[in-house]
Amino acid sequence: MTMHTSSTAGTLSSSRKFEFRRHPYLLAVGVFILLSIVNAILQPSFLRPAVAVSNLASFMPLILVAVGQTYVILASDIDLSVGFIISVVNVVVVTTIEALGGSGGAILAGFAAGIATGILAGLVNGLCVAVLRFQPIVTTFATGIIFAGVALWILPQAGGQVPAIVWRTYAGAVAGVPVVLWLLAAVLVFIAVFARTRFHTALVAVGGNMQAAYQTKLPVTRIRITSYVISGLFAALAALALVGETASGDPLLGGAFSLSSITAVVLGGTALAGGRGGALGSLFGAIILGLIANVIFFAQLPFEYQNLAQGLVILLALAGGVFVARR
Amino acid sequence: MTLDTAISGRSNAVKKWAPAVGVVRKPLFIAGVAMMGILVAGEIVAPGFAAPEQIIKMLVVAALLGIVAAGQNLVILGGKEGIDLSVGATITLGALIAGNVMQGQDSMIAIALIATLAVTFGVGLLNGIGVTVLRIPPLVMTLGMLGVLHGSLILLTRGRPSGNSAEMLSNLVDDPLIFGLPGILIVWIGLGILVTLLLRRTLFGMRIYAIGTNETAARLSGVPVGITRTLLFGLSGMFAGLAGFFILGFTGNVFLGVGDQYMLPSIIAVVFGGTSLAGGRGGYVGTMAGAVVLTLLQSLLTTLHIDPSGRQIIFGATLLLLMLFYGRQQRLRS
Numbered sequence: 001m002t003m004h005t006s007s008t009a010g011t012l013s014s015s016r017k018f019e020f021r022r023h024p025y026l027l028a029v030g031v032f033i034l035l036s037i038v039n040a041i042l043q044p045s046f047l048r049p050a051v052a053v054s055n056l057a058s059f060m061p062l063i064l065v066a067v068g069q070t071y072v073i074l075a076s077d078i079d080l081s082v083g084f085i086i087s088v089v090n091v092v093v094v095t096t097i098e099a100l101g102g103s104g105g106a107i108l109a110g111f112a113a114g115i116a117t118g119i120l121a122g123l124v125n126g127l128c129v130a131v132l133r134f135q136p137i138v139t140t141f142a143t144g145i146i147f148a149g150v151a152l153w154i155l156p157q158a159g160g161q162v163p164a165i166v167w168r169t170y171a172g173a174v175a176g177v178p179v180v181l182w183l184l185a186a187v188l189v190f191i192a193v194f195a196r197t198r199f200h201t202a203l204v205a206v207g208g209n210m211q212a213a214y215q216t217k218l219p220v221t222r223i224r225i226t227s228y229v230i231s232g233l234f235a236a237l238a239a240l241a242l243v244g245e246t247a248s249g250d251p252l253l254g255g256a257f258s259l260s261s262i263t264a265v266v267l268g269g270t271a272l273a274g275g276r277g278g279a280l281g282s283l284f285g286a287i288i289l290g291l292i293a294n295v296i297f298f299a300q301l302p303f304e305y306q307n308l309a310q311g312l313v314i315l316l317a318l319a320g321g322v323f324v325a326r327r
Numbered sequence: 328m329t330l331d332t333a334i335s336g337r338s339n340a341v342k343k344w345a346p347a348v349g350v351v352r353k354p355l356f357i358a359g360v361a362m363m364g365i366l367v368a369g370e371i372v373a374p375g376f377a378a379p380e381q382i383i384k385m386l387v388v389a390a391l392l393g394i395v396a397a398g399q400n401l402v403i404l405g406g407k408e409g410i411d412l413s414v415g416a417t418i419t420l421g422a423l424i425a426g427n428v429m430q431g432q433d434s435m436i437a438i439a440l441i442a443t444l445a446v447t448f449g450v451g452l453l454n455g456i457g458v459t460v461l462r463i464p465p466l467v468m469t470l471g472m473l474g475v476l477h478g479s480l481i482l483l484t485r486g487r488p489s490g491n492s493a494e495m496l497s498n499l500v501d502d503p504l505i506f507g508l509p510g511i512l513i514v515w516i517g518l519g520i521l522v523t524l525l526l527r528r529t530l531f532g533m534r535i536y537a538i539g540t541n542e543t544a545a546r547l548s549g550v551p552v553g554i555t556r557t558l559l560f561g562l563s564g565m566f567a568g569l570a571g572f573f574i575l576g577f578t579g580n581v582f583l584g585v586g587d588q589y590m591l592p593s594i595i596a597v598v599f600g601g602t603s604l605a606g607g608r609g610g611y612v613g614t615m616a617g618a619v620v621l622t623l624l625q626s627l628l629t630t631l632h633i634d635p636s637g638r639q640i641i642f643g644a645t646l647l648l649l650m651l652f653y654g655r656q657q658r659l660r661s
Contacts, residue, residue: 080591128647133656137410138598141591142646149639156636214659259412259470272408272464304485308478315471322463 024269025281027321031267032284035291042298053178057171057245059290060180061086061238065257066264066282067187068234071227073265076207076274077129077136079228081144082235082261085121086254088147089114089239091155094162094249102163110162114243115236121147122232126225144258151251158250162243170244183241191279203227207274264289267317288317354601357652358616365623373630383509385626386619387500390515391574393618395589396596397522398451398566400614402465403597404526405559406539406606412469413454414567414593416476418586421447421571423483426490426581433495443568450476451564455557465560480583488581496576511573515615522611535559539607596621599649620649 040046046055065082072079093114100106121143128139172179194200206213206223214220235257242253262272267285270277296309369376395414402409421443428439450472457468480488499510526532534555537545546552571586578585599617602609624645628638 128650132651133658134647134650135598135604135656137604138595138650139647141595142643142650145643145646146640149636149643152636152639153634156634211659220659259473262466263470266464266467272466304482306478307481308475311471311474311476311478314474318467318471319457319461319463322461322467 024271024277025284026269028268028281028284028288031288031317031321032291035288035295039291039295039298042295046294053180054171055290055294056178056184057180057241059287060183060241061245062257062260062264062289063184063187063283063286064234064238064241065261066268066286067191067279068231068238069261069265070268070270070277070279070282071203072231073262073270073272074207074274074277075203075224075227076210077224077227078140078262078272079125079231080137080140080258080262081121081125081147082231082238083254083256083258084144084147084151085118085232085235086239086242086257087151087251088121088154088254089118089236090242090253091151091160091249091251092117093240093243094160095154097162097166098160104165107163107166111240114240115233118232118234118236118239119229120232121235122229123225125232126228129228130221130224148251148255151254155249155251158248158252160249162247164247167244167247170241187283188280191283195278195280199223199226204275207276209275260289261286263314263318267314267321269321289314292317354599354613355616357649358599358613358620361620361649362616362623365620365627369623369627369630372627376627376630379507383507383512385622387509387511387577388626389615389619389622390511391570391577392589392592392596392622393515393615394518394570394573395567395586396593396600396614396618397518397611398563399593400522400597400600400602400609400611401535401559401566402563403594403602403604404535404539404606404609405556407465407542407556409458409465409539409556409559409606410469410594410604411451411454411560411563411567412466412590413450413472413476414563415587415590416473416480417447417450417564417567418571418574418589419480419581419583420450420476420586421568422575422578422581422585423480423488423490423571424568425572425575426488426492429490429493429496431491431493433493436493436496439493440572443572444565447568447571448561448565451561451567452557454564455560458560459553459557484583486583488583490575491580492575492578496572497579500573500576511576514573519611519615526610531555531558536607541607592618592621595646 036046043051045051065086069079069082093110096113097106097110100109125140125143128134128143129136170179174182202213202218202223205216205218206220210220213223235254238257239254243249246253264285265277265282266272267288268277268279268281268283269285270281292310292313296306296313299309301309366377366382375381395418399411399414402411424446425439425443428442429435454465454469454472457463457472458465461468463471499514502509504510504513524532526535534545534550537548537550538552538555542552567586570589574585575581596617597609597614598604599620600609600611600613600615601617602614624642628642631638631641633641
């Protein structure tokens with residue numbers, strides 16, 4: 001597709017098409033800038049560093065889970081269980097830290113246990129989808145139910161507390177730079193480096209045409225499993241960010257992230273059919289979703305209109321994105 | 328194309344040397360075995376589980392899911408990643424409209440039904456237009472619609488839903504009508520016949536399979552692809568509205584989110600019924616069986632007196648186990 005378009009790129013309209021095809025995240029960046037302007041008008045303190053950092057801190061969980069979801073969707077699969085992976089990792093982290101007494105070592109052990117849980121959950125998804133050849137939507141729905149059950153089993157009721165140092169660090173700064181900015185930088189570096197790996201190219205090839213990828217001797221099964229593991233890992237990181245944000249455990253915390261991560265990925269210009277797009281767009285997609293909620297809150301709409309307005313704007317953004325990218 | 332050919336056609340080699348494998352892989356056969364297994368297990372753990380009146384109660388619940396799944400089934404059959412994630416919110420909308428129009432009066436039931444179906448059909452058509460005219464992928468379009476409907480429901484009810492079921496509607500869902508079967512089951516069976524006839528015996532049905540199997544071929548042979556697919560989404564909305572109408576009769580009143588629990592199970596019922604998520608293969612009878620299996624399974628787990636977390640874990644694990652038998656994708660080697 002891209003080849004075709006690039007060869008005809010000469011007139012203005014086809015060069016625009018070319019840009020959107022090659023850089024599907026450009027539209028998300030545009031929407032991001034637009035929303036930032038609107039947000040800054042409605043909420044004058046929006047551009048103040050402290051406010052920007054606190055916004056970023058609250059968007060970070062969705063950013064992380066959406067980045068992970070991207071790699072699954074690029075391989076033409078989908079992960080509906082990420083929200084429940086977040087739930088289970090959240091309660092694993094909080095209960096482990098509490099059980100070990102809340103010392104510095106306990107916090108590290110809790111985080112390690114959480115990340116291991118996320119990776120394990122992703123591995124289960126990957127094995128079911130790629131090895132057992134179960135349909136991805138139904139599979140990750142089913143594993144999601146299991147993960148949600150495990151989360152409830154570990155911590156039946158919201159509660160538990162993590163030591164203050166966890167959320168102080170998340171809201172704090174290292175070397176004069178806020179921790180969430182370090183995190184954002186780390187995510188950006190990961191996205192940039194990972195996009196240049198051979199694995200990423202293979203992932204896109206699998207998503208574009210799985211049969212052809214198989215016939216060119218790409219290890220399709222292993223690639224699909226790995227994409228689910230990455231998604232599980234990022235869901236775990238999102239859960240850690242949530243622990244930093246909420247400082248407690250809640251078995252029902254994550255559920256909503258499954259669908260909103262997919263929304264963020266699509267807003268970021270990644271095709272649900274796989275093979276086209278990238279994680280940078282998803283990062284902007286996640287921020288866009290957060291900004292939409294912000295804008296609607298600060299537009300001071302009556303409470304009962306807020307959800308509808310949010311739904312309409314998101315639908316409009318989704319429709320607009322698909323529409324413009326295809327012109 | 329029948330269910331049988333749909334499944335055995337997947338692997339002709341298997342069919343040749345082992346016809347028995349073909350039988351075991353038939354969705355209806357697996358669903359039947361699963362039903363019997365659940366009933367026997369239930370009867371052992373909790374005597375009375377498989378008593379006729381108990382079974383009828385479970386079938387009523389299955390009928391509610393099955394009606395939603397009818398629309399889901401049509402959309403999925405139409406192919407091109409067809410799926411409807413907005414059915415849950417549409418159910419709630421349907422129940423809300425029905426409850427507010429009838430306000431407990433028997434005389435208003437018919438008008439409430441018409442109003443419900445009209446509005447939810449319209450919601451579905453909007454999904455269809457988004458998918459066909461704006462070419463938004465169904466998952467994205469219906470996900471967006473889910474958010475819009477959710478917001479609309481909050482706006483319409485100001486967070487405090489109103490409206491209640493007329494006595495006659497509640498009786499239709501709960502009380503025996505013919506042969507000891509509640510009216511809703513008669514309605515569901517009738518619906519099953521209608522949808523199957525629609526799929527197998529009408530031009531519209533042929534067109535659904537045609538666009539689901541090969542859209543380009545269908546377009547070239549003169550099938551109005553866009554209109555057909557738009558109508559499928561409209562019908563899906565309408566079936567969700569119909570389910571909402573009966574769910575109102577079942578629960579007596581409306582609460583926000585009453586339909587949410589049906590969204591993903593409606594997809595599972597379709598898949599367990601042997602309809603391919605790729606489109607073009609399957610039918611409604613299997614979906615009905617899938618809805619019954621899911622409902623029986625949930626009832627069994629409720630009966631088991633284990634805490635909700637254990638129930639969820641077993642439910643998810645059983646879904647995965649059932650997937651071993653069907654709903655698997657093609658081998659890449661083939």
